[in-house]
Amino acid sequence: MSDTPSTGNKAPRKTASNGATKSAAKSGRSRAREFALQGLYQFLVGQNEAADIDVFTRDLSGFHKSDSVHYDALLYGCIEQREILDSLIEPLLDRKFDEISPIEHAVMWMGAYEFQHCIDVPWRVVLNEYIELAKSFGGTDGHKYVNGVLNGLAPKLRALEVEADRAKGKL
Numbered sequence: 001m002s003d004t005p006s007t008g009n010k011a012p013r014k015t016a017s018n019g020a021t022k023s024a025a026k027s028g029r030s031r032a033r034e035f036a037l038q039g040l041y042q043f044l045v046g047q048n049e050a051a052d053i054d055v056f057t058r059d060l061s062g063f064h065k066s067d068s069v070h071y072d073a074l075l076y077g078c079i080e081q082r083e084i085l086d087s088l089i090e091p092l093l094d095r096k097f098d099e100i101s102p103i104e105h106a107v108m109w110m111g112a113y114e115f116q117h118c119i120d121v122p123w124r125v126v127l128n129e130y131i132e133l134a135k136s137f138g139g140t141d142g143h144k145y146v147n148g149v150l151n152g153l154a155p156k157l158r159a160l161e162v163e164a165d166r167a168k169g170k171l
Contacts, residue, residue: 028070031062031066031067033129035057035071035075037106037107037110040075040106040110041102050075050076050079073113074110074113077117103137103138103139104138104139104145107130108146108149110130110133111146112153114129114130115150124165127154130150131146
């Protein structure tokens with residue numbers, strides 16, 4: 001006899017305000033992105049050291065459910081490569097970095113970083129994940145700005161993948 005409810009092994013579903021269903025359980029990578037975003041916010045606003053941010057973040061409720069390897073890559077990778085990431089993002093901006101919310105700045109760092117270094121994650125997934133993070137944590141229309149910037153980066157950083165989607169009519 002199984003302890004699994006009759007729904008099988010699927011995660012419980014919730015109904016969103018628009019009537020669509022979404023999984024009640026976020027993936028470990030999605031959770032890692034949320035924790036990395038919080039850490040990068042601390043870095044940008046509080047100018048805290050990466051190691052101190054890491055110790056604090058790992059002690060937060062729910063961290064154990066995240067993909068800690070992905071979290072490490074995002075937190076440390078974005079901090080170490082911040083100048084490179086800024087140089088990729090800056091040409092797509094219509095304002096100076098100091099006029100952009102630290103949340104949107106961190107989200108753009110993370111998206112650019114994943115485009116470059118997490119090739120196992122499809123570019124459309126990267127784009128969607130960071131638009132959703134910007135919606136959840138950023139300003140009212142910050143996700144639109146993030147979408148524009150990351151959509152501008154994708155053809156540069158994932159040229160073959162974007163072109164394949166274009167050829168299949170997915171764009």
